[in-house]
Structure formats: C-alpha cells, structure tokens
Amino acid sequence: MAPRVLVSDALSETAVQIFRDRGIEVDYMPKLGKDKEELARIIGQYDGLAIRSATKVTAKLLESATNLKVVGRAGIGVDNVDIPAASKKGVIVMNTPFGNSITTAEHAIAMMFAVARQLPEASVSTHSGKWEKSRFMGVELFNKTLGVIGAGNIGGIVCDRALGLHMKVVAYDPFLSEERAAKMGVQKVELDELLARADFITLHVPLTDKTRSILNAETIAKAKPGVRIINCARGGLVDEAALAEALTSGHVAGAAFDVFETEPATDSPLFNLPNVVVTPHLGASTTEAQENVALQVAEQMADYLLTGAVQNALNMPSVTAEEAAVMGPWVRLASHIGTFIGQMTDEPITAINVLYDGSVSGMNLAALNCAAIAGIMKVANPDVNMVSAPVIAKERGIQISTTRQEKSGAFDGYVKVSVVTENRERSIAGTVFSDGKPRFIQIKGINVDAEIGANMLYTTNEDVPGIIGLLGTTLGQHGANIANFTLGRADAGGQAIAIIYLDEPLEPAAIEALRATGKFQQVRPLAFDVA
Template identity: 70%
Template sequence: MPRVLVSDKLSPTAVQIFKDRGVEVDYLPDLGKDKEKLLSVIGQYDGLAIRSATKVTEKLIEAATNLKVIGRAGIGVDNVDIPAASRRGIIVMNTPFGNSITTAEHAIAMLFAVARQIPEANASTHAGKWEKNRFMGVEITGKTLGVIGCGNIGSVVAMRGIGLKMHVVAFDPFLSVERAAELGVEKVELDELFARADFITLHTPLNDKTRGIVNKDAFAKMKDGVRIINCARGGLVVEADLVEALKSGKVAGAGIDVFEVEPATENALFDMPNVVCTPHLGASTTEAQENVALQVAEQMSDYLVKGAVTNAINMPSISAEEAPRLKPFIKLAEVLGAFVGQVTEEPIEEVEILFDGSTADMNRRALTSAALAGLIRPQVSDVNMVSAPIMVKERGIILSEVKRDKSGAFDGYIKLTVKTSVKTRTIAGTCFSDGKPRFIQIKGINLDAEVGEHMLYTTNYDVPGIIGILGGICAKHEVNIANFQLGRNRPGGDAIALLYLDGPFPAKVLEELRANKAILSAKPLQFDVTV
C-alpha cells in the first residue's frame, strides 16, 4: 500500500479520499514547518501533499529516497525545487484551476474597498468618529478597468467588471481578438491600458518579462487618480515607486494582497492612506481551499494506485508502455515551442504542429501539450502540459495538427508553425539515436544544431564577415562558444546563426551585438535540456 505524508493543513475530506482509494496517509499538518524533523522522516513516504508552508528543497528531495510524487494543493509551486525533483524522477503536480473564482472575487472586493475607502471609514467609525465628509469615494460604474493578464483569473475579473457596467480594456500577449470579443473586452497594448484605465488590476505571473511591470515609468503614463489592484504576485508592482505615486497623488488608492517580501510584517505601504492591504488572501475561501485539497488528493491517489498522471508540472500524461520511446520527443516538442515562445513578442493567433514520419504514430496529444507548454511558458510561467491546451483555447488561439508519412531524410520530425498578425515563424526538429533534440530547420532554412541550455539566435543578411563579427564580439568579452551553426535560404539572402554557449549571454554584450549594422536581430535563448 502506498504511503502519503500530508505536511500542511489540508481538508479532512481530502485525507479521507486517500484512505478510500487505498492509500495509507499520515496527516501531520505542522510538520512542514519543522525542516529537520521533516528531513528525518521523508524517506518513508511515496507521496508528499503540501500547501505553501512546506519547502521542498533539493536537500529534502535527496533524503526522499522513496518519494514518487509531490502534490501541491494550489497553483504556485515556488516552494518546490522542480529541477531537483525532475532529476530524481519525482512527479510534481499542482491544481491550477481550483481557486480562480476566489482570487478573482478578492480582486473585485479590493476594487470596491479602495473606491469607497471602506477599511479606513470602518476604522474611523469604530473609533467613535463620524467623518462623513472625509471619505468621499468614487463610483465604478462607467469607469475603465484595465486588466493586465487576461487568462484564467483575469478573464473572470474582466467578466465581473463588465457585469458592474465598467468598460474593460485588457493587455495580454496571448489574448486573440476573437477571444477578447467573446469576453466583451477591448484588447489594447500596455501603454494604452496605462493611459486609459481608471482602475488597473494585475493577473499575470511573475517572470523576467513581468517583474516590475508597474513602475515609475508606468505611473507616468497613467491618469491622475488611478487606482491599482494587485492580487497576483508580489514583484509585479515596484513598491517604492507605488509609495511615491501615492504621495504625489498620481495614484489615488491601491489594494495590495501580495508583496515583494512575504510574510510582510513591515512595509512602507502600510503607512499610506487609502491603501488596503491583505495577507495574500486571494485563494483563501472555504470553497477554494476545499477544491484544491480534494483535487490534489484525487490526483495523487490516481497516480500512486493506477499510474495516471494529471496536472503534472514536469511530466506529460503518458502510459508506461510508450514512455521510453516518447520521452525524447516530448522534450523536442517542448524546446521547439520554447524557441518560438522566446522570440515572439506579438499575440499568437494560430499554431500548427506537423508530425512527419514516425512522430505521426506517437502520442500526439502529449507532444502537442509539450509544444504548447513550451510556447506559452515565457509569458505564463506556471503552465503545465495539462493546462497549456486549455490556456491556448481560452485565448482564442487556433490550433491544428497535421500528420503525414515520411517525406524527407529523417525517420520522423516535428515542425511548429506559429502565426501572429505580424509574421509567421517556423521551426522543425528531430531526435537522433542519442535521444537528444536537435533543430533541423528555422525560418525554412536548413541546419543541424544541438540544443543547449544557453543559446544565441541571430538573423542577418548573407554577407561576408558575420562569423568574424559574432566570434569577435564573443571573444572580446570572453563568452565561450561551444557550438556554432549557420544557415541561409540562398546566396546573398536571409541567413541565421545559432550559437550554443557555455553560460548566459551577458546583457552588455548583447547590446553591442545588436548595435552592429550587420546583425538584424539577436535573441538570447534558454532551454531546459533535461530529458
């Protein structure tokens, strides 16, 4: 009988689900806070069910000699060392859709609280004061609500805003015009959202592209008296800049549920008038806590008893029989998607995945999910192979799969075509006998490039001296090139270069490279190459 440890507080109903499905369970909800005790007992368990209190570090994973699955009751897995778990073959699951409504409702509640200064008015009245003239609020009816990130949670907020007779404008790189029309929102660029919105609410993950997205420069573009709501992730809003904007009157109020440092026992925002602060309560309702707890118990039980994989962060939904053959191509599909996702800035409208030769007979659902997860992960960092197709559908992106018999020199390959309103991008790849993914075509240009963790992709005209320019600039700054591949469509035509590097490409070197007139574009890329 498999054995699961529940080291954080979880619903008693969830604990019963484990028992009913033939899983032995130890419910020790305070153990996650005792790192040393947890470390000493984790080797006894096949599964670990957690919330946010338990920190699953590399050290803990090394001690978890029998662990097969980690289940996170909730969406965020920041407290789990996923690469370390992957290296040990431990599946990491989450419950990505259990608290969407709850988080969206909290954002709407914060919007009302800030608009009418409810917390301050409540405190004043409880203190025996009657300061009716002090708390002059604003109506939300007829106002413009700017939604940054219109995915699973943001779309719910947008619909609630429309129901409150607000005009909703939305910025999301993956939101199609068709999906925007379906939601009833106006799709705009970020600067236009800043300029037009009376209220701005954030519902985007925290990653390199979104960190500090609301900062001093952004505030300068906003209306005077704008109000900011953040129930997504701390770090999206630069807190010091928000404090200054509040002091100057540029921002009339803010509702903040998440902070740059948590738990936030001290923060400059706490002393600001008309700033409503809550302790990361976005997912804290009875219904949401129950939903995610039940889901994680069901998912973990199904895996431990039946071998079924659902909502895995680091594992596709595949059967045991097909896994050895499919696994390298899962990684190939993921890196193909990741390549296009990292070089594409415009909203994606269509995705076509071609399965040629032997890949046409594989588990195309798993391969497609891997490609889509890689494609949108640069914008939606907590996406997994199960949630990726849903997110693509929600954004109105047209997805098509094509399979055909062997048509070229390779036994089988995958080709990804992504269309935006600006251009179409294509990339193809295959796996050789060593199981490692390789790029074989980019922009219709043939090449043979091994996939590395750190790469640099450039485009240029096919003219003499490109190799010297790239190599010279890298050598000047001691950037070592492990591999160097070139390709062109015709003599004197379009050309590309793909460099496999020993480490990340330095930003200052990238600036120098882009300043060279011979280089049309240069993009540093990063891939997870663990198979």
C-alpha cells in the same frame, strides 16, 4: 503493498478520506512540514507527499525521499518545491492550477470596492466612535474604465465580473487575440493606452523578467491622474516605492495590495498611507478554494499512485509508463521547439500548427502537442504546464491543429511547429538522433543541424562575407565561449541565420554590441531547460 502518502500540511479531512477510500495508507501530520529534520527522517517511508506552502521540498529533503514518487501541491504556486531536483530523482510534481481562480478574482473585485469607498478606514473610524461622513467621499465603479493587465484565467474572470458591474474594460495582454477579446467583451489595447484611459488598474500576470516592475515610476507617471491600482497577483509587479511617491503626490488616488515584494511583509512603503488597503496574501483564502484544491490534489495523487495516470504535472507529460520510455526525448524536443518559438514571438498568437512526420507520427500526439504548446506559452507564463497549456490556449482563442504524415525526408521522423500571428508565420523543425538528443533541423525554412543547449544565441543577416568573424570576435570580446556554432542560408547572398550554443548566458552588453554593428536583422538570446 498499498501506497503510502504523507500529508505534512493542513488539508481538509475530506481530502484525507479520499486517500483512505481508494485504499491508500495515509498519515495526516499537518504540523510536520515546519519540522525539517523530522520530515527528512521519515520521508523515506512514503510514496506520495501532499503539501500546501509550509512544507519545503528541497534537494536535501529529496535525498532522503528514497521511495517518493509524487509530490502534490494543493494550490498553484510551487516556489516551495525544487522541481529540477525532483525531476532528477524521478519524482513527479503536481499542482492544482485552477482551484483558486474564482476566489482570487473575487478578492481583486472586493479590493477594488474597498479602495473606491475607503471601507477599511471608514470602518476603523466608526468603530472608534467617530462619525466622519464627509471625510470618506468615495467613487462609483459604474461606468468607470477598468484596465486589466493580464487577461488569462484569473484576469478573464475579473473582466467578466467588472462587465457585470457595468464598467468599461480594456485589457493589455500580448497573448490575447482580437477575436478572443471581442468574445470576452473587452477592448484589447497596448499598455500606454491602458494607463492613459483606466480609472482602476488591476494586475493578473505572473512575475517574470518581462513583468517585474511593469508598473514603475515611468509607467505610473503615464497613468491617468486619480487612478486606483489593485494587485492581487504577485509581489514585485509594482515598484512599491514608486507607487508610494505617486500616492503621496496625489497622482494615484488609492491602492489595494494583497501581495508584496517581500513576504511575509512586515514593512512596506505602502503601509500607513491614506487610502491604501492591504491584506496578507488572502487571494486564495476562502473555505471553498482551500477545499477545492485539497480534494483535487488528493484525487490526482491517488490516480497516479494506483493507475499511473498523470494530471497537472509540472515536470512530466500526461503519458502512460510504457509510452514515457519511448516518448521522453520527443517530448523534450517538442518543448524545446515551442520554447524557441515562444521566445521569438512578441505578437498575439492566433494558431499553432504541429506536423509529425515518420516514426513520431505514431506516438501519443496529444502529449507531444501539450509539450509544444506549453513550451510556447511558458515563456510568458511560467505557471503553465503540459496539462494547463491547451486550456489556456483555448481560452485565448488560439486554434490548434495537428497533422501526421508518413516519412517524407531524410530523417526517420521529425516534428515541425508553426505559429501564426496577425503579421507572420514562424516555423521550426527538429528531430531526435539515435543518441536520444534533440536537435533543431530547420528554422524559417533554412536547413540546420543545431545541438540544443541551455544558453543560445540566434541571429539573422544577409549572406555576406565577414559575419562569422564578426560574431566570433564580438562574443570573444565579451567573454562568451562558444560550445557549438551552426550556420544556414536560404541561398547565396540571401537570408542567412546562425544559432550558437554558449557555455554561459550572454551579457546584455554583448547583445547590444552585436546590434550596434548594423549587420544583423535579429539578435536574440535564447534559454532552454535542458536539465
């Protein structure tokens, strides 16, 4: 029986025809995504669901999706899909991570021109019959300094276009290497230097705990007087109230925003301020981009339903069905090791080296590599998946190497991931026990046996008496319950580590209390996706 696909949002007819041409039955109902009850009533008939942003794939909907195998999102954002719930149901979630890149980058450049020359206000004034040449005095982009916060895929395109306009470009991106920056023709700087030098600032980072309000009252105050700020990335990267105050005071000369803290944005501190250009999240709204992502998602879904091939999956590696049964635990292990290292690394990464020992060395190492790299990079960019991670790593000049070797130790097989930065090399190894559960077995060359949980704490210290008691007492005082406690040391009196599995996320006060003791060189809370 031919697979059946439901298209519940507006996709192009060309994309719909791709399904038909490949022998897949397709029902095109572009308004159905807004009707939750009707969608839930019929979703059980379909193997695939192709969507944009209107359809909400919730845990409740997935309960009715008894035959669903794949959800394809035409675009990058998957906020409207409950990925953990889909994973538990065995439903693959795909997106199209690069289809909107050029369009979004061009919108940022267009917004920069608009705010530099006050084009929207000038247009309204002229339409109303006024002729206010003297009112709309703009500035050139030529020879100005553009500060780019986030020099990844979209940010890199913005850098390239800005250089074509003969702007000077400085970039702040903790994961951008000096070598990659040189190839791009930009200068890598810290955030404070970017703020002090930039005439224009444009943001191109995902919204994470680290990037939320990256431009706030404090950082905006450090910016060059007369700066103009553009945000076509994510709402919440800029404190809108703080920016409004800076615009009112004149410290910031103008702003152009396509995204807002709350969307749809019916009100914002930025609305109705002079020389503020606002658009309703149009970054991906071009005919070319919409067509590209629609065609791409149709091809990806058809490939999976007909051949089992997986591309741009957010919750499954690119492996065959036969490999998945054997490799699943090892994929999770590689991802966990990468996530551990990613949370420990704050410097630009120059190389990632992965060693496969024993039984695991004969598996699909490309998929395992992708899982490890994605684990590392997902800490800084939640949009990264196992397909896009190697591409992003290559764009940033990160060298990837893989080594396989015959069984050399006590374990039938293990994976060891090493990350190289300009100042250090950090490595973590792990294995999968016979029960299928991944474990950390070596950290910084120190042997351990650590069960992996959602919430963990990692500490380093000198091997002296009293550390175990200090950890237990301090955590207990802050209501933290320990599920598993693992210790290791290089030698007596030398470097020692602890990795603690906790029932709940650790409160910031507990972390500060441990650091305040002066007994620990590092105190790091860690989080892992163990669903």
